[in-house]
Amino acid sequence: MALFRKTKYATLSARPGAHKDIASKCPGCNAIQFKEELEKNLYVCPACDYHFTLTAWQRISITFDENSFEEMDAGLTSLNVLNFPGYEEKLNRARESSGLTEAIITGKGLINGEPALAGIMAPEFMLGSMGAVVGEKIARMLERAGSEGIGAIIFSASGGARMQEGIFALMQMAKTSSALSRLHDRGVVYISVLTNPTTGGVSASFAMLGDINIGEPGALIGFAGPRVIEQTIGQTLPEGFQRSEFLLEHGMLDMVVARKDLKATLSRLLRFHRRGGRE
Amino acid sequence: MTRVLIANRGEIALRVIRACRELGMETIAVYAQGDEDTPHVALADEQYCIGPAPAGLSYLNVQNILTVALEAKADAIHPGYGFLAENPGFAKLCHSLGLVFIGPSPEAIEAMGNKTRARELMEAAGVPVVPGTGPLTDGAEAEAMAAEIGYPIMLKAAAGGGGKGMRLVEEQESLSRALEIARSEGEAAFGDARVYMEKYIQCPRHVEIQVLADNHGNVVHLGERDCSVQRRHQKLLEEAPCPVLTPDLRARMGEAAVRAAKAVNYSGVGTVEFLLDKEGKFYFMEMNTRIQVEHPVTEMITGIDLVKAQLQAAAGEQLAITQEDIEFRGWAIECRINAEDPQRGFRPAPGLIQEWQGPGGPWVRVDGVARSGWQVPPHYDSMIAKIIVWGQDREEAIARMKRALLETRVEGIPTTIPLHLEILASKDFISGNYSTALLGRLLEKGR
Numbered sequence: 001m002a003l004f005r006k007t008k009y010a011t012l013s014a015r016p017g018a019h020k021d022i023a024s025k026c027p028g029c030n031a032i033q034f035k036e037e038l039e040k041n042l043y044v045c046p047a048c049d050y051h052f053t054l055t056a057w058q059r060i061s062i063t064f065d066e067n068s069f070e071e072m073d074a075g076l077t078s079l080n081v082l083n084f085p086g087y088e089e090k091l092n093r094a095r096e097s098s099g100l101t102e103a104i105i106t107g108k109g110l111i112n113g114e115p116a117l118a119g120i121m122a123p124e125f126m127l128g129s130m131g132a133v134v135g136e137k138i139a140r141m142l143e144r145a146g147s148e149g150i151g152a153i154i155f156s157a158s159g160g161a162r163m164q165e166g167i168f169a170l171m172q173m174a175k176t177s178s179a180l181s182r183l184h185d186r187g188v189v190y191i192s193v194l195t196n197p198t199t200g201g202v203s204a205s206f207a208m209l210g211d212i213n214i215g216e217p218g219a220l221i222g223f224a225g226p227r228v229i230e231q232t233i234g235q236t237l238p239e240g241f242q243r244s245e246f247l248l249e250h251g252m253l254d255m256v257v258a259r260k261d262l263k264a265t266l267s268r269l270l271r272f273h274r275r276g277g278r279e
Numbered sequence: 280m281t282r283v284l285i286a287n288r289g290e291i292a293l294r295v296i297r298a299c300r301e302l303g304m305e306t307i308a309v310y311a312q313g314d315e316d317t318p319h320v321a322l323a324d325e326q327y328c329i330g331p332a333p334a335g336l337s338y339l340n341v342q343n344i345l346t347v348a349l350e351a352k353a354d355a356i357h358p359g360y361g362f363l364a365e366n367p368g369f370a371k372l373c374h375s376l377g378l379v380f381i382g383p384s385p386e387a388i389e390a391m392g393n394k395t396r397a398r399e400l401m402e403a404a405g406v407p408v409v410p411g412t413g414p415l416t417d418g419a420e421a422e423a424m425a426a427e428i429g430y431p432i433m434l435k436a437a438a439g440g441g442g443k444g445m446r447l448v449e450e451q452e453s454l455s456r457a458l459e460i461a462r463s464e465g466e467a468a469f470g471d472a473r474v475y476m477e478k479y480i481q482c483p484r485h486v487e488i489q490v491l492a493d494n495h496g497n498v499v500h501l502g503e504r505d506c507s508v509q510r511r512h513q514k515l516l517e518e519a520p521c522p523v524l525t526p527d528l529r530a531r532m533g534e535a536a537v538r539a540a541k542a543v544n545y546s547g548v549g550t551v552e553f554l555l556d557k558e559g560k561f562y563f564m565e566m567n568t569r570i571q572v573e574h575p576v577t578e579m580i581t582g583i584d585l586v587k588a589q590l591q592a593a594a595g596e597q598l599a600i601t602q603e604d605i606e607f608r609g610w611a612i613e614c615r616i617n618a619e620d621p622q623r624g625f626r627p628a629p630g631l632i633q634e635w636q637g638p639g640g641p642w643v644r645v646d647g648v649a650r651s652g653w654q655v656p657p658h659y660d661s662m663i664a665k666i667i668v669w670g671q672d673r674e675e676a677i678a679r680m681k682r683a684l685l686e687t688r689v690e691g692i693p694t695t696i697p698l699h700l701e702i703l704a705s706k707d708f709i710s711g712n713y714s715t716a717l718l719g720r721l722l723e724k725g726r
Binding site: 002003004005021022023031032033034 | 341342343345346372375376493583587588591592596597598599600
């Protein structure tokens with residue numbers, strides 16, 4: 001006697017491409033990593049220590065104490081001042097896909113109980129490019145840090161100035177730099193965290209102006225990309241060029257801190273530089 | 280379902296490949312370095328290396344196994360037993376990748392994997408569990424509960440394991456002192472002084488019921504296996520049927536097992552383990568949500584190929600039989616041949632098998648990978664083969680097993696064969712009237 005009834009077909013739940021929802025290939029070592037595991041490991045590959053690029057909200061959730069982060073100036077949005085063709089569409093697409101209004105989130109929160117003003121760049125929004133709104137949000141955040149006497153941190157992740165805003169974008173380099181200079185005059189600490197990638201006008205302004213410059217391991221940090229430089233100077237670049245570790249060795253960074261140690265490092269630095277000196 | 284990846288090694292991988300072949304399914308073997316020349320690799324239609332020898336880097340390497348499954352276009356994964364077989368996370372990942380996990384749902388695995396949860400579910404489903412309590416608050420409560428449950432009782436640390444924080448209490452006089460000790464042991468070992476109480480079952484038998492379920496809510500049981508011959512909870516010899524089970528008790532235990540399976544919407548093959556006491560009372564212990572090592576003894580007395588049934592159920596086929604269609608014929612015994620040295624505390628003894636000559640003849644089955652010139656790897660469990668015999672009755676089965684074991688020649692490594700012969704010759708075993716204490720007593724005597 002047959003144990004089972006013969007059926008013509010069986011239902012399988014095959015879903016092509018389903019693996020992309022649950023796993024991603026590590027760009028560092030090509031090993032397949034499950035998103036759940038990666039999340040637990042702060043989006044760092046457990047096999048090769050590759051630091052995946054974080055979205056702004058991922059960065060906020062792993063850095064700030066739970067429910068402590070309050071966003072500010074969320075209503076500022078970019079306009080197409082130069083009537084650059086296609087810019088509005090691009091902005092709309094970026095807003096839709098990222099759920100953000102601009103390429104940076106600014107606000108105030110607690111890091112291991114230590115208050116901080118912060119700007120978190122969003123690489124998922126037009127590659128974290130800096131336009132007038134990004135510059136304005138940073139300037140306002142730094143102003144507030146100065147008036148409240150609370151340390152400021154900017155997590156950079158950017159392709160540079162936003163070309164669709166032309167000279168207005170480039171102007172943000174000067175604007176953010178002068179805001180930092182005023183913060184400096186007030187004796188308030190500014191920590192710059194350079195993550196993968198920090199390039200162009202961002203690296204040439206506030207990202208490199210920290211009282212303390214911290215790089216994430218393996219982050220690409222530079223002004224022009226390595227290919228452009230190679231073509232310009234006609235030389236092969238050394239290994240590890242423009243990576244955090246290389247920059248540390250050449251005096252451009254103060255430290256390279258693994259993601260798992262970053263929160264503790266930041267809170268320690270904030271406490272140390274708290275106004276009124278050491279505890 | 281036409282292409283099955285077998286995420287396992289050794290005899291069970293071979294067993295699954297055989298079932299797949301008979302069903303016309305293609306097989307994909309995965310293997311660790313060092314396992315290249317084992318039969319499960321040779322017999323599969325395709326084979327992929329998934330990492331170095333240690334299991335954590337290969338047979339437990341979920342990433343690599345799933346990568347092979349996707350690249351080789353498998354549509355189902357058979358986990359065998361051990362390794363990833365009872366890992367709900369793995370089953371879940373298979374599902375989300377559109378692969379059939381040959382086993383029950385992740386929810387069923389998870390529910391049965393959590394001791395407290397399983398116990399609650401079983402109680403709700405009317406499956407008897409060992410009478411017990413939640414964490415005890417004070418001595419007076421403990422006394423009242425113990426009186427209700429009946430001595431002897433066992434005190435166990437809530438966070439316990441490995442025998443720490445466990446205290447056997449035979450009578451009321453020693454209860455308060457034992458409670459104190461169990462509490463302080465629990466506190467010292469686990470930082471948790473909570474202690475609960477369970478009825479202590481003296482000299483129980485380990486009797487388990489095989490269930491078979493499809494994805495459409497149909498569940499049948501395929502009778503029991505007696506696995507009381509064990510050393511420190513490691514089964515060594517199994518038989519079916521159980522020598523002391525009456526048809527009535529079999530029916531009641533079978534029904535309880537079916538209720539247990541239905542309580543978690545079980546599908547595929549599974550085993551509900553019970554403790555059976557001297558008065559014929561049985562208590563749910565746990566459910567193994569996978570194929571088991573000792574499944575062949577059930578196959579021998581029912582004529583049902585459990586692994587094929589498992590594959591068919593996973594493919595969504597509907598059971599065509601009912602409980603009444605299942606008949607038991609004769610007696611079957613399985614002996615696990617392990618590369619272990621019973622003379623030296625059962626220490627695993629991997630090494631080179633200089634010569635292997637397996638048994639043959641009527642009603643003798645060998646499921647295994649042992650062969651001459653094979654180096655038993657030290658990285659995995661030490662079982663190298665299972666010898667299974669069938670006889671018209673228990674007496675014939677015992678005689679046949681003795682004959683088969685005596686035919687078997689293994690040179691180069693010590694095995695459990697001499698111990699099996701001793702068990703088969705012991706009065707207690709022959710009488711059929713034995714418990715989980717049998718092997719301990721036998722070993723004690725030998726010393």
